[in-house]
Amino acid sequence: MYGLAILFIFGSLIQILLAQEQLTDTCIKCICGAITNCNQNLGCENDVCGAFRITQMYWLDAGQPVIGTDDPQSDESFAxxxxxxxxxxxxVRNYLTKYITDCNGDGVIDCYDYAKLHRFGPSNCTNTVEELYKNLIIDCMSSG
Structure with missing residues (x-):
């Protein structure tokens, strides 16, 4: 009984470690590119901010990273x-690492899964993504 539990935990740990290796700098850049063409001049509009179009809830889930000595509880820290x-x-790294999910169910966690996870969140990442977004991610990853 304990052997099966240990084997399951070990197998899950290996899957997580392999998945984290897939979250490369290239993948992060491809997600940014597919979302906004990585436009770093974007401010906040409605409830999303920046080139990754991050919401405050996403930022909170990611552990409230801050710049320098900013106070994460400050109203300005998120923006x-x-x-x-x-x-x-x-x-984005914190969030995607926290919610590692095989969003397309192919048994492999890759940048496409991370892109879907970023776009839809962990509860809805199995949703169908727009062809343009999908193609931008796939093309970017294949060009490296």
């Missing part, structure tokens, strides 16, 4: 981080 490329990338 400052989401509109700063380095802080936004940390936010």
């Amino acid at each position: 400052r981080c989401a509109t700063d490329q380095a802080c936004a990338e940390i936010t």
Whole structure:
């Protein structure tokens, strides 16, 4: 009984470690490119901010990364981080690593899964993504 539990936990740990290796800098750049062409001049509109179009809930789920010594409880910290490329990338990495999911059910966690996870969140990442977004991710990853 304990052997099966340990084997299951070990197998899950290996899957997570393999998945984390797939979250490359190239993948992060491809997600940014597919969302906004990585336009770093974007501020906040409605409830989304920055080149990754991050919401405050996404930022909270990602552990509230901040720039320098900003206070994560400050009203300005979310917008400052989401509109700063380095802080936004940390936010995206944290979020995607936290919610690792095989969104397309093919048994492999790759950048396409991360892109869907970023777009829809963990509860809805099995949703069908727009062809343009899908193609931008696939083309970007294949060109490396």
